[in-house]
Amino acid sequence: MAPITEKHTAAPRKRRSRQSLAPWLFLAPGFAMFLVYVIVPVFQSMWVSFFEWDGLSPKIWIGLGNYIELFDDEAFYTSLKNNVIWLALYMLAVPAGLMIALFLNQTVRGIRIYKSLFFFPFVISQVVVGLIFSWFYAPDFGLFYKLIEWVTGSQVAILADEHLVTYGIIVAGLWPQIAYCMILYLTGLNAVAPDQIEAARLDGAKGMKMLWYVVLPQLRPATFIALVVTVIGALRSFDLVSIMTSGGPYGSSRVLSYYMYEQALSEYGYRMGYGAAIAVVLFAIMMIFISGFIWKMWRDEQGAR
Amino acid sequence: MTITKSALLGLLMLGTALPAAAQQRTLTINSDASDPAPKAAIEELIADFEAANPDVNVVLNLFDHEGYKTAIRNFLTADSPDIANWYAGNRMAPFVKSNQFMDVSDVWAENGLNESLGSAASSMTIDGKQWGVPYTYYQWGIYYNKDVYKAAGVEVPKTWDEFVANCQTFQAAGIDCLTTGSKALWPVAGIFDYLDLRTNGYEFHQQLTSGEIPWTDDRVKAVFAEWAKVLPYTTSNHAALDWQDAATLLVQGKAANYVIGNFAVATFKDGGMTDDTLGFMPFPEITPGLPRAEEAPTDTMHIPAGAKNVADAKAFLAFIASADEQTKMNETLGQLPINKDSTVGDDPFLQAGFELLSTADGGIAQFFDRDASPEMAKVGMEGFQEFMVKPDRIDAILERLEKTRARAAR
Numbered sequence: 118m119a120p121i122t123e124k125h126t127a128a129p130r131k132r133r134s135r136q137s138l139a140p141w142l143f144l145a146p147g148f149a150m151f152l153v154y155v156i157v158p159v160f161q162s163m164w165v166s167f168f169e170w171d172g173l174s175p176k177i178w179i180g181l182g183n184y185i186e187l188f189d190d191e192a193f194y195t196s197l198k199n200n201v202i203w204l205a206l207y208m209l210a211v212p213a214g215l216m217i218a219l220f221l222n223q224t225v226r227g228i229r230i231y232k233s234l235f236f237f238p239f240v241i242s243q244v245v246v247g248l249i250f251s252w253f254y255a256p257d258f259g260l261f262y263k264l265i266e267w268v269t270g271s272q273v274a275i276l277a278d279e280h281l282v283t284y285g286i287i288v289a290g291l292w293p294q295i296a297y298c299m300i301l302y303l304t305g306l307n308a309v310a311p312d313q314i315e316a317a318r319l320d321g322a323k324g325m326k327m328l329w330y331v332v333l334p335q336l337r338p339a340t341f342i343a344l345v346v347t348v349i350g351a352l353r354s355f356d357l358v359s360i361m362t363s364g365g366p367y368g369s370s371r372v373l374s375y376y377m378y379e380q381a382l383s384e385y386g387y388r389m390g391y392g393a394a395i396a397v398v399l400f401a402i403m404m405i406f407i408s409g410f411i412w413k414m415w416r417d418e419q420g421a422r
Numbered sequence: 423m424t425i426t427k428s429a430l431l432g433l434l435m436l437g438t439a440l441p442a443a444a445q446q447r448t449l450t451i452n453s454d455a456s457d458p459a460p461k462a463a464i465e466e467l468i469a470d471f472e473a474a475n476p477d478v479n480v481v482l483n484l485f486d487h488e489g490y491k492t493a494i495r496n497f498l499t500a501d502s503p504d505i506a507n508w509y510a511g512n513r514m515a516p517f518v519k520s521n522q523f524m525d526v527s528d529v530w531a532e533n534g535l536n537e538s539l540g541s542a543a544s545s546m547t548i549d550g551k552q553w554g555v556p557y558t559y560y561q562w563g564i565y566y567n568k569d570v571y572k573a574a575g576v577e578v579p580k581t582w583d584e585f586v587a588n589c590q591t592f593q594a595a596g597i598d599c600l601t602t603g604s605k606a607l608w609p610v611a612g613i614f615d616y617l618d619l620r621t622n623g624y625e626f627h628q629q630l631t632s633g634e635i636p637w638t639d640d641r642v643k644a645v646f647a648e649w650a651k652v653l654p655y656t657t658s659n660h661a662a663l664d665w666q667d668a669a670t671l672l673v674q675g676k677a678a679n680y681v682i683g684n685f686a687v688a689t690f691k692d693g694g695m696t697d698d699t700l701g702f703m704p705f706p707e708i709t710p711g712l713p714r715a716e717e718a719p720t721d722t723m724h725i726p727a728g729a730k731n732v733a734d735a736k737a738f739l740a741f742i743a744s745a746d747e748q749t750k751m752n753e754t755l756g757q758l759p760i761n762k763d764s765t766v767g768d769d770p771f772l773q774a775g776f777e778l779l780s781t782a783d784g785g786i787a788q789f790f791d792r793d794a795s796p797e798m799a800k801v802g803m804e805g806f807q808e809f810m811v812k813p814d815r816i817d818a819i820l821e822r823l824e825k826t827r828a829r830a831a832r
Contacts, residue, residue, distance in 0.1 A: 172495055173520035186829075191822065256659040257667075276605075277662035279811075365605065366661035367808035384491045385791070385800040387516050 159400065166393035172381075176390075183394035192368050193395065196376040199283050200352060200402070203372060206287045207294060207351035211343045214298025215336075219328070221299070222306045232303065239296035247360030250289035251276065276362050279369035286357050286370055294350055298343045305339030306332075341414070348406050352399065373399040449734045450481045450503040454490035463754040470750070471741050478734050498522040502728030504735040510545040510556055510720040511788035512632065512795055517724075518548045524725040524732070526739060527551045533740045538761045541779070542720050545788050554724035555739040557748060560684040560757045561775035562612050562717040562789075566701045570597055570678045578701065582620065582648065582708040585679075589655035592678050599655035601677035603663030604810065607803040610660075611790035613681045614806050615717050618645045620708035624715035624785035631793035633831040637823040643816070648708055650813050661811060669693065681705070683719070684757065687771050702774050715784030718775075719792060720760065801826040 166183055168176040187193050221232050238246065253261045254275040265273050275285035309332060317331040333340070355374040358364060364371040364379065371379075373395055379385075381392025455464045461484065468480045483503065485493050494506060498517065508514055517523045530536055530552045536543055542556040571578065574595050579585040589599035604610045618627045622641050629635045630642065657668060657677060669686055671677040673693035680686070690700050704714070723742055725735045741747060748759035753767050758775055766776045779786060791799035805819045 171516055171520065173499060173516060173522055254662070255667075256662050272659070274659040274662040277659050277811075363606070365607065365804070365807065366811060367804040379800070382492055383800075384488075385796040387796050 162393045162396050162400075165390055166397050168390040170389040171387040172389045173387075179390070183391050186391065187394055187398065192371060192376060193373075195368060196371040196373045196395075199370065199372045200354075200399075202283055203287060203290075203351040203354050204348065206284070207290065207347050207354075208344075210291055210294040210298045210347050211340065213291070213295045214300075214343060215302050215340075217295065217299045218302030218306060222303060236296050236300055238293040239300070241293075243290075243293070243356040244360050246289055246293055247357045250285070250292075250357075251361050254285055276370075277366050279366055282362055282366065282370040286354075286361050289361065290350075290354060290357050294347060297346065301339045301343045301346075302336060305336045309335045341410075345407075345410050348410075349403070352403050352406070373402075445477055446479050447477060447731055447734055448479050448481055449505065449731050449738060450483065451505040451507075451738075452483045452485065452490075452494070452497060452503040453507045454485045454487045455507070456484050456486055459755055463751045466754060467742065467747060467751055470747065471738060474741065475734070475737065478737075498726050498728070502726035502730070504725065504729040504731045505723055505738055506726055507721060507723050508554065509788070509792050510542060510554070510722050511792035513788070513792040514553055514722070514724070515548060516796060518553050522727050523553045524727050524729065525551045526554060526725060526736065529555065529736050529739050529743075533743060535743050538745065538763060539743060540762065541786055542760050545720055545786070546722065554722040555743045556720045556722045556760045557742050558752050558755055558757045559718040559720040559760060559779075559786075561778050562616070562681070562683045562705075562719075563775075563778065564679050564681055564703050564705055565672065565686060565690065566679045566703065567672050567675055567677070567695070568699050568701045570675050571701070573675075574678070578703055579706050581710075582651075582706045585706045586651045588678075589652055593655050597675070598657040598671065598677040600652050600679050600681070601657040601668045601671045602660050602681065603657075603665040603668035604660045604807045605662060605664050607800075607807055608789075608791055609665050609668070609682065610806040610810060611799075611803045612683070612717065613649070614645070614802075615787055615790050615793075616681060616705040617648050617708070618642075619715040619717070619784070619787060620705060620712065621645050621648055622709070623712045624787065627715070627787060628785075628793065631787075631790065631798075633795065633798065633827050637820045637827055642820065646809060646813075646816050646820075649809070653810060653813055656810065661807060684771055684775055687769075688756070697770050700771075702771055704778055713784035714782055715787060716779055716782040717787045717789060718758070718779055719789040795830050797830045798823075798826055 165176075167178060167180055169179045169182065170176040217235055221228060221235060253259050256262055256272070256274040256277070262272070262274065265271070273281070275281045313331060313335070314327070317327055322331060353374055354372050355378065358370055358372055358375045359378075362370045364375050377392045377395040377399065379392075380388045380395060386392065451464075451468070453464055455461050464482065468482060472478060472480055494508065494517075497503065498506070499522070508517070514523065530539075530543075535552075535555065539546075539556060542559065543552070546552045546554055546556060566578070570592075574588075574591050574597065576588045576591050577584070579588055592599040600613075602609045602613065615627065618630065621644055622630075626635070626641060630637075630639075635642070657663070657671060660668065665682065665686070666689055668677070668680060669682075669689045670693060672680045673690055673695055687700070704716070707714075723739060725732065725739065729735050742751075743761060745759075745761045745763035748761040749764040749766075752759040752764070756767070756769065756772070758766060758772060758779065762780075766772050787793060790802060794802055802823055805823050809816055809819055
């Protein structure tokens with residue numbers, strides 16, 4: 118008798134402690150990596166941003182010197198402005214992805230082929246996307262260049278024009294980003310409850326009304342993820358700028374992440390402290406968005422409970 | 423026959439290598455010579471060095487050309503090789519000032535390099551000491567399409583005024599007088615360097631690039647005034663073109679002149695030009711009577727401060743400085759040796775370059791991005807490119823360059 122009751126009382130406690138420990142054990146390696154390679158470097162960068170340092174010689178403490186210089190740096194404002202343009206225009210990927218997803222969410226013969234074709238740009242590397250679009254825009258032989266020349270009679274070298282270059286690069290970036298949003302929405306559309314659609318249809322909802330009041334609310338998780346991914350994608354845009362223009366012509370297509378790389382790491386970049394200061398500013402901007410999203414997520418979860 | 427010969431040779435080598443293995447020393451070299459010609463040249467050099475020093479085993483680490491520029495900072499501070507290649511002029515200043523390169527003045531003194539490498543001595547000297555050994559350079563100048571000149575009926579100009587006058591003729595024929603591809607920025611720096619060297623001379627140019635003269639100086643403005651004269655005749659989309667794209671324009675006869683380095687000859691010839699259609703001329707005279715200075719970027723070898731095998735590294739530097747090795751290496755590279763006792767390959771453009779550089783009584787500039795500090799280089803070249811697109815912004819551009827100079831010189 119006695120051993121049995123003992124077993125009964127001991128086992129759940131043991132299991133409970135094991136249950137609470139197991140997730141942490143599984144998390145531990147990832148958490149350690151995250152700590153060493155993400156959290157610690159974030160604070161190291163902040164620390165470095167208070168120094169004048171070429172990466173080779175001893176560091177010189179200059180306090181807020183780098184930040185004061187940033188306020189008086191045209192190139193920094195150009196980068197900041199371009200980041201804002203990126204952020205605003207990149208958002209187009211979300212509705213565009215939704216449209217394509219709605220369009221592709223049909224049961225037609227061979228629809229999977231179309232879906233995979235639309236998804237294709239997300240599969241290829243950003244470097245390749247950048248090269249393809251550079252050729253597309255290239256003077257003398259680019260398809261787009263020829264087309265514009267044929268239609269308007271005038272020549273436009275997009276990547277050489279300070280007013281157009283950022284837009285040209287964003288278009289290249291939108292191509293894979295739309296594909297990404299599309300796939301998020303396609304997955305979301307699979308989860309839309311058919312009975313609700315049916316009920317709405319019986320109530321006479323059609324077209325835009327159906328989309329707005331019935332489908333979109335159910336797609337909220339997908340929209341949320343698409344927004345987060347797109348905001349972060351816009352702010353960390355680097356590879357396309359680097360591949361297509363290297364920030365040129367004369368720095369007019371720079372974004373913050375590229376400017377940071379230029380100052381701290383590139384061929385002529387020996388200013389680790391200044392680069393770190395730019396990184397801190399970019400980090401602060403990202404934090405505003407990310408904490409906003411996290412706050413919203415937390416609030417939604419509270420509401421759901 | 424050949425099989426037995428090589429087998430014999432192998433046995434012989436084995437015989438000589440075995441006893442030496444007991445005291446075999448290693449010399450590690452990091453290099454960005456990953457393109458075919460430079461790679462062949464450095465491998466040849468290493469084979470020669472190993473033959474001359476059987477007790478040294480050379481280990482060569484090849485890096486991709488662009489990646490090397492960032493990699494060098496890591497390996498200098500973390501895991502130094504015994505030899506690393508780099509560039510002359512101010513480009514080596516960050517490494518010299520942060521004590522990453524070793525002072526090799528003794529190698530220069532012991533081997534009489536001040537004499538034999540005299541033309542590059544000043545660009546290797548910082549604070550009165552030498553910090554590496556140069557082994558190759560090449561001239562810059564104007565490469566032009568002879569057929570286009572013939573078709574337009576103009577003569578090869580001697581002075582800048584004649585050059586500008588020719589431009590009008592070329593424009594009437596629908597040809598870009600001057601072409602360049604400034605997507606990577608550096609090609610425009612060559613144009614600026616020559617305009618400044620011809621307008622103000624070598625001394626001024628060196629003072630300007632080393633940050634001693636403000637960019638708002640009137641003499642600097644004069645350079646841009648000369649430049650403005652040819653801007654209407656310059657390829658308009660240069661900011662979207664790589665330098666090779668501009669070379670294509672010259673090959674196709676859509677452009678007449680191209681300010682570029684001798685390395686472009688291979689590209690021109692790949693495009694179908696021959697010694698009969700491709701011409702080379704020195705940059706024309708602007709201010710009469712100025713001693714002629716030329717532009718010839720120099721590639722160099724250095725001993726990092728953390729080198730483990732310093733004795734053999736110094737022997738290697740002395741080896742690479744010798745007339746014979748420089749002759750042999752540059753034959754493969756298709757460039758010019760620096761040792762004055764070396765001989766030059768019989769390529770007409772190399773011969774012209776050798777003639778040009780050995781008679782440059784004004785001095786030899788490195789290149790804007792090697793003479794100027796790294797910080798200034800980037801901002802400066804961006805300013806040149808902006809000026810070429812928006813010449814009316816010159817005052818704002820010079821203000822910006824001056825701001826960077828003032829801070830960098832601090």
